[in-house]
Amino acid sequence: MSLPTVLAVLLPTVPGAAGLAGLLVRPAARRTAAALGIAATAVALVAAVALTALRQTATGSVTLADLGDVTVHVGVRVDPVAAAVAVAVGTVALLVQVYSVAYLDRDDRYAPYAAQVSLFCAAMLTVVVASDLIQLLVGWEVMGICSYLLIAHDRTLPEAPAAAVKAFLVTRVGDVGFWLGVILLGTGADSFRIDDVIRAAASGELSHARVTAACLLLLAGVAGKSAQFPLHTWLPDAMAGPTPISALIHAATMVAAGIYVVARLYPLFLGAPAALTVLGVMAAVTMLLGALAATAQDDIKRVLAWSTVSQLAYMAGALAAGSDQAAIFHLLTHAAFKALLFLAAGSVIHAAGTNLMSRMGGLRRGMPVTFWTMTVGLAALAGVPPFAGFWSKEAVLDAAARGSSGTVLASLAPVHLLVLVAGLVTVAITAWYATRLWLRTFFGASRGAAGHEPARTMWIPLVVLAVPAVGLGALTLVPRTTEFGWFAYAPARHFGVFTAASGYGRGAFGGAELDPVVVAISLAMTAAGVLGAYLLWRRDTAADPARVLGRAGALFAAGFRLDDVQRALVVRPVQAVATAVWLGDARVVDGGVTGTARGARRLGRTLARLHTGLPGYLTAVLAGALVLGLVAVLVGGVR
């Protein structure tokens, strides 16, 4: 095995082994647990950085199992884009491990927690490096169960267990589609290897209809994992997990997986424009839905959670517009600034003793590190130049504006126009709620506790994450000419059949290539949002700017009551059917059995009365002979 392959293998295996070992550590042994968790994620990060530095594609696979008509492999395929995502995963996971040592310093179940974080990281890295769809599916679902375990971690929150179950089940419902999509591809290509599947699609061995059907089915799983409408409902509730877990789920693992998988299988999606159209509509709806819901939240973590929903939709929008580069770019910058925002929010919550912004205010005094790093994160979220989020968001908007033609606003497909308009409107809303959060938390008079800086292990990760949140935009400056130049990567290029047929795969970005008109509009939107929130706040610094939303505020705060819709359309009917089946099973099926038995006994008693005196065994022999005779006649008859 070559060095890159070894490194790629280490990525998921080291945290995975550490996670499994960590589950056996006594809950009281905090030091061992912490050392194991931090060391494992650190190794993963080092491996990822080394892979990125080597700039080679690591490949290799071995046979996992022979399943009769098909073989399952396990292997790695890490190109520079995968390596970049792995760096993001490793960084966030390591910082979360470090941060959690102090954040959970009084928790007597810290050891399993640290182990589960390692497993979570291993599962995400499995998805990142996977060369086989089944292997990818393993990481995909293990991540789901880790999120379940970690969201349910906090025993003081009564809503935590329900939120955990919801997170797993909503994503698992989406995974029914994912399973079937993977199987459709596997049965069509007679292999689950991603390269084989893509090759089969390019050569036409996989029919167009099958690719389209498979991509649409995969999207169900993607919508579940990456919290896209209508399967986004689990993400805001997942806030019941400890704050570092929110950072982990929202930034680099779990939700990023859905976007990453579409990018990984992008040649297939380029061959299935119908699936991309569905993705685009889903993205446009989710973008606005998430942003509007974020405007009215009082819980600081819920603001961030809804903003994740909305930001993920930008990535989905970029994919729908044909630019996997823009999607992955936004994934990376978002990983940096969202992890920063959650960890900073954790620090705020730690100081304020509450999640509610109505009981915060004036916190910038006493916690300057938290204040400044969070300011950086919010600026990146709102898309203020030159912070990282600005560049990647512009890349997304630019891709949507160019659509499939490559020229800005020329013959734009309706779905691209939809993504562009929704994206621009969302820019303003995002700026508005980011500003509201900033002002309500750090400015004005204090409405609760005073601020104080947390332990060193908690604020150092903030500073570390602030660096990419500021500077990741510099990625656009990496020359696109080298074969493995960062975002010269375009899988579609390798499969000209798709590119030529649909004109996709041209979404380009990079400082010089951004269209000035789109940039100007989006900057105006940002300014409008920031200013709007600021002016409202200045009128009464103690009051919530969200009051301007009036009655709509309650609807936004409740996430458009989609939870109720879900309950009425899915949960209740399933429960009703379950009750009916349960009763039917007990009364009809089992009732039939016991009824037969009772009837037989009654018949037996009647017959016994008629045959008193006839020896029992004689009856049995005759009955047996009768049965065998009947069978013989039947068999003879059908012969």
Next chain:
Amino acid sequence: MTVLLVATLAVPALGALAAALLPDRTGRVVGTVAAALAFLASVALAFGREPGGTGAIRPWHQLDVPWAPALDLRFHLGVDGISWPLVVLTTLLTLLCCGYTVWRVPVPGVDRPGVDPGGPAEEARPDDRGRYLVALLLAIEVGILGVFESLDLVLFFVFFEIVLLPMYAVIAVWGGPRRRAAATKFVLYTLFGSVLLLAGVFVVVAGAGTADLVTLTQRGGAGLGHGTQVVAFALLALAFAVKSPLWPLHTWLPDAHTEAPTVGSVILAGVLLKMGTYGLLRVAVGTVPGGARTLAPLLGVLATAAILIGALVCLRQTELKRLIAYSSVGHMGFVLLGIATLSATGFQAALVGNIAHGLLTGLLFFLAGALKDRAHTGELDRLGGLREVAPGLAGLLAFAAIGSLGLPGLAGFWGELFTVYAAVRHGGPLWMVLAVLAAVGGALAAAYFLRLLRRVTHGPAVNAVVGLRPTALAGAELVAWSPLVLLALAVGLAPSLVLALTAAPVHALVTAVTP
């Protein structure tokens, strides 16, 4: 190596006798030693294996002696890649159950009206009947191993019947409050299946003129008319459907599993049900494939119904052991659906699903038993907050439940995913619909297992759980459970442990049964 083959049957049989005749504690220990020797013998069967012959069944080792020459009956035993994993699963679970019984003897039920059996009033009456329980477990083992090792139809039938009465006794003597009714239902229902099995065997043997499974499978149904094959398959499939069980012939199972003592439930769910799925594959599909092809769609529909109905019933279930019992209906539905596809992938999925179910459901019943022994109730309404009081038990329960819901990386996943794969690959509207429904059933399994965990482990500790003693796990419990935990993980990460063994015989079988 033929000696080992015989040893797997003779050692437990002698052990059963010894356990029954010796004084209580000694008897239990001697019985457990016999179980351990049988386990070692069964593991050793895998060494020096060579597929015998080029037929449709290629036993690694076999014993073929005349039994009743006048009737042309032969005592033909053999083990191959399809049966060996099940043989080892049987010897392992029996060993664990016997060892568990050395540590703790379940209290036999008493029939005193007005006394809440299972309540504390009864606890002070342990007796010396534990050795009989061990003896019965070993007798059951002999029967089950015989079923998996028989290469003769009549012999198969005989072993199939041997299992019945000891299991009846285990449920009827050591069972819960409603054990008599449950045991009677179990025995009558499965006897009804046996009659059909006998009739099916009769039809096949009478038609083909031989009872040798190797020959019969090799012929692939040749020499039997299509009508005969359909009748024979229907009879055999019905018999195995009762055992597996297949909806709607499953209602003996929840009662039997719920009332049986812990070790009884473990053996019932862990290996006894596999006699049905193994028989369906090896006997029914193997000897009359023509009939199988005709009736496979019906079997597929019923198996899918079992998956969905099992899961939906679990969503409404209020008792721990009953819930686990019904989950078996769903899991075995996946196995049966895999067999119904009559494809190599379907068979492979079914075989690995069999093993996974044995490991994980065996573990679940062990855990449910430990929990009920401690909390004195299995009602979900009276349990809750287990992780606050007994984190070890709660953690293991979570592991078993998560494995059972088919999480990738644990054993249950491979059978489920590739059953769906086999159905999709089979093609056609019917099988597509079945595949989709089975996949939905997989999601429903997640729903009811997470509901179970939420009710039992999360939240504040409720009364029955607060008073739970002991909170720690006993050494004997860890010894009994850890092999199951490790194997569930190992098969999950490296399904080849099973699939590499089954691949060749499955290919041979598929070649033989495909026209």
